[in-house]
Amino acid sequence: MRAFARLLDRLSLTHGRNAKLTLARDFLRETPDPDRGWALAALTGALVFQEAKPAAIRKAVEARMDPVLFAWSYDFVGDLAETVALAWPARPGANREPELSEVVDALRSASRREVQPLIEGWLDALDADGRWALLKLLTGGLRVGLSARLAKQAAADLGDVEVAEIEELWHALRPPYEDLFAWLEGRSERPSAEAPARFRPAMLAQAIDEASDFAKLDPADYAAEWKWDGIRVQAVSERGVRRLWSRTGEDISAAFPDVAQSLTFEGVIDGELLVIRDGRVAPFGDLQQRLNRKSADAKLMAAFPAGVRAYDLLMDGETDLRALPFRERRARLEAFVASAASPRIDLSPLQPFADWQALAALRADPPPGDARCAEGLMLKRWDSIYEPGRPRGPWFKWKRDPHLVDAVLMYAQRGHGKRSSFYSDYTFGVWREEEDGRRALTPVGKAYFGFTDEELKELDKFVRDNTVERFGPVRSVRADQDFGLVLEVAFEGLQRSTRHRSGLAMRFPRISRIRWDKPAREADELATLERMLEQLGA
Amino acid sequence: MRKAMIRPQDLLCQKPDGLYCPPGDFYVDPVRPVDRAVITHGHGDHARAGHRTVAATPETLAIMAARYGEAYAQTTRSLAYGETLDRDGVEVTLVPAGHILGSAQAVVRWKGLTIVVSGDYKRRRDPTCAPFEPFPCDVFVTEATFGLPVFRHPDDAGEIAKLLRSTEQFGGRCHLVGAYALGKAQRLIRLLREAGWRRPIYVHGAFERLNAVYASFGVDLGPLAPATGEGKQDLAGEIVLAPPSALADRWTRRFADPVAAFASGWMRVRARARQRGVELPLVISDHADWDELCATLAELAPGEVWVTHGREEALVRWARTHGLEAKALALAGYEDEED
Numbered sequence: 001m002r003a004f005a006r007l008l009d010r011l012s013l014t015h016g017r018n019a020k021l022t023l024a025r026d027f028l029r030e031t032p033d034p035d036r037g038w039a040l041a042a043l044t045g046a047l048v049f050q051e052a053k054p055a056a057i058r059k060a061v062e063a064r065m066d067p068v069l070f071a072w073s074y075d076f077v078g079d080l081a082e083t084v085a086l087a088w089p090a091r092p093g094a095n096r097e098p099e100l101s102e103v104v105d106a107l108r109s110a111s112r113r114e115v116q117p118l119i120e121g122w123l124d125a126l127d128a129d130g131r132w133a134l135l136k137l138l139t140g141g142l143r144v145g146l147s148a149r150l151a152k153q154a155a156a157d158l159g160d161v162e163v164a165e166i167e168e169l170w171h172a173l174r175p176p177y178e179d180l181f182a183w184l185e186g187r188s189e190r191p192s193a194e195a196p197a198r199f200r201p202a203m204l205a206q207a208i209d210e211a212s213d214f215a216k217l218d219p220a221d222y223a224a225e226w227k228w229d230g231i232r233v234q235a236v237s238e239r240g241v242r243r244l245w246s247r248t249g250e251d252i253s254a255a256f257p258d259v260a261q262s263l264t265f266e267g268v269i270d271g272e273l274l275v276i277r278d279g280r281v282a283p284f285g286d287l288q289q290r291l292n293r294k295s296a297d298a299k300l301m302a303a304f305p306a307g308v309r310a311y312d313l314l315m316d317g318e319t320d321l322r323a324l325p326f327r328e329r330r331a332r333l334e335a336f337v338a339s340a341a342s343p344r345i346d347l348s349p350l351q352p353f354a355d356w357q358a359l360a361a362l363r364a365d366p367p368p369g370d371a372r373c374a375e376g377l378m379l380k381r382w383d384s385i386y387e388p389g390r391p392r393g394p395w396f397k398w399k400r401d402p403h404l405v406d407a408v409l410m411y412a413q414r415g416h417g418k419r420s421s422f423y424s425d426y427t428f429g430v431w432r433e434e435e436d437g438r439r440a441l442t443p444v445g446k447a448y449f450g451f452t453d454e455e456l457k458e459l460d461k462f463v464r465d466n467t468v469e470r471f472g473p474v475r476s477v478r479a480d481q482d483f484g485l486v487l488e489v490a491f492e493g494l495q496r497s498t499r500h501r502s503g504l505a506m507r508f509p510r511i512s513r514i515r516w517d518k519p520a521r522e523a524d525e526l527a528t529l530e531r532m533l534e535q536l537g538a
Numbered sequence: 539m540r541k542a543m544i545r546p547q548d549l550l551c552q553k554p555d556g557l558y559c560p561p562g563d564f565y566v567d568p569v570r571p572v573d574r575a576v577i578t579h580g581h582g583d584h585a586r587a588g589h590r591t592v593a594a595t596p597e598t599l600a601i602m603a604a605r606y607g608e609a610y611a612q613t614t615r616s617l618a619y620g621e622t623l624d625r626d627g628v629e630v631t632l633v634p635a636g637h638i639l640g641s642a643q644a645v646v647r648w649k650g651l652t653i654v655v656s657g658d659y660k661r662r663r664d665p666t667c668a669p670f671e672p673f674p675c676d677v678f679v680t681e682a683t684f685g686l687p688v689f690r691h692p693d694d695a696g697e698i699a700k701l702l703r704s705t706e707q708f709g710g711r712c713h714l715v716g717a718y719a720l721g722k723a724q725r726l727i728r729l730l731r732e733a734g735w736r737r738p739i740y741v742h743g744a745f746e747r748l749n750a751v752y753a754s755f756g757v758d759l760g761p762l763a764p765a766t767g768e769g770k771q772d773l774a775g776e777i778v779l780a781p782p783s784a785l786a787d788r789w790t791r792r793f794a795d796p797v798a799a800f801a802s803g804w805m806r807v808r809a810r811a812r813q814r815g816v817e818l819p820l821v822i823s824d825h826a827d828w829d830e831l832c833a834t835l836a837e838l839a840p841g842e843v844w845v846t847h848g849r850e851e852a853l854v855r856w857a858r859t860h861g862l863e864a865k866a867l868a869l870a871g872y873e874d875e876e877d
Contacts, residue, residue, distance in 0.1 A: 010704075010818070013811055013818070022707055072851070073686050073687050073688045077809070086687075416817075417795070420785075421790045421791050472813055
């Protein structure tokens, strides 16, 4: 438990993918079975306990110490699990620290009555970091900033294999994954992946470089279709098991029972999960209402009906199509979707085109209807096999040009890791007319990339030289009609938001240019964004 | 009988400039320049420049001279641990407080009444200073910097091990450790030496004079090198000590992808580490933690407890619920944020 607690402690404060990966990989290398396997299960969300109720924990701590002192402590720390972990008055004579596997085993066999005394005994035996880790584990959700995919990447690094291999195996594996580690460490054969309705690692597209790629590519080699603005899913139905997987192999079936139930076929479809209302694609914001949930009730499903727009077929019955060229897979997909005849599955239509100019015109001005909601176009070589990962050449994504707005820098926040000495996270605003007729800036978004290291230094200097107020790691900078820094912000989409004062939220905003030359008073108005929002049909 | 007639506040009372002793006409750790001052230790909020006379341990006097220059007071009175000074019938003795080099508790005695002003103190081992000596008293004046039950400092060797482990895991990165310039920095260096770190330790220029004071009192800091030498060095794989304020400074940009560490009791609370952008918190403090504060009160069992600065209300509550008379003095001017 100690090693696991240390890992969580460090992960929770570590920024940067590589640093997190190092921490997780070293942990997996140095921790013996079965503890590392249980830890991997906890980190990937495969091990979820909801045994400890925060109220019961609080009661237990208050029975041991002055509740007033505990309340003051809680006020100071601000997080219940952390306060309990720090203030827990351990009874002397506690047993040795439990290993993670002992905790897991004990909880699995404990009756409901036995749980609370078990937890209290462990809290007595652990140190503050250990208590914190235990409480995070038991109250569900570690939330230490390590994605399931990164945890799997750490395991892959251990055996020097591709993460796609682990993803393909993953759903045939059970914690504590001793067979997986034995394989990764070269002690045994690769475990079998033959579980029904398992995940197949996805093939991803490269972003096209308009300047150099088109000259080299023959339009006759490629099929084109819209790049739908939903999330990539794999819809699987095999031997009576139906599942919906995310692009990284997370099982999201529980959040989309409407879709999962409609998979009345035998095979594996690759497609886009979208909210489709009366046959029309709804904006991404609608889909977002249904993401990251553990379940969905009837009301939610009725308000935001989801479906899959199919664009590839990996398994047709028991036949693996992945080694076939796209042209053949596509033909089988069309027949497959037609015979499935499911109201929640439709086909992503191909867009015929003569040459790249014609395709560029289509991308610049999509026809009315669903295409207006697309993020751009996908290009797939007719002869491409289905290859996991992101191979260069067979598939390209060609996104629409981003929307642009000129906004004024209002606040800057210090970054993390390499950027901790830089003000690198920028909140920007546009002009709005206040009730008294004055023009004032209203924040519309935040961006922390899109600039070069050299530009970052200049931005940082601007922030330091023009600070008006400081709040912890945040500075407000001078921004008024007569003075301010204009940032050209690029973004992919707009949606209504009640969480922002301006009433809208940008998707994927980044700094595209720093307009040192542009007077602040000439930055855009909120009305400009409002008009964009209407044009986007939201 | 005589004792019952003297009230503690006749011997020490609160004034705007700090704790004042009317019969001896001196202040303990005054926050503004006064005629006569007794100084418990060299931290800036306790030891200020500009008093006419200063009585303190030789170490504290040396620290004040290093920080403020030789002219920091008109006259000084060096008072070794255990030595007694008579101020108009009031006896002042300094005994070790275990906080930093030269730190002392001021034992003030007059007509059979004893008040101990402990200044800042801790109860655990510190290789750079003499350990705290409990002194029986009628009134114990205590700090409460970490006066909440969430503050329980772990073993410092474990924290140092965390740092060393990180230098192994992230050998290509520079470990930049924020530490208070007086006391914490030197203790960290000693702890690193005890843990077997023999490489040069790179230090920010702000530490140099104080490191020299420690060395002159026999604290062996091992090889040190300036972090800001000629030419740009990225110090990958090395440990660099800097004042906390320099952690997020432009100064850090020269280093190789630095891991920001911070040695402080405040690092016990995750949100504090997060707010400062600290990646590797090291819970190492020169102040007594909650358990030490409570244990000290229980051990001394003074007639009264006065709590000066920090989270006074919690410690006062604890003392009262454990049968001790206690009150908060709420002295202005003492900082606790940097430890």
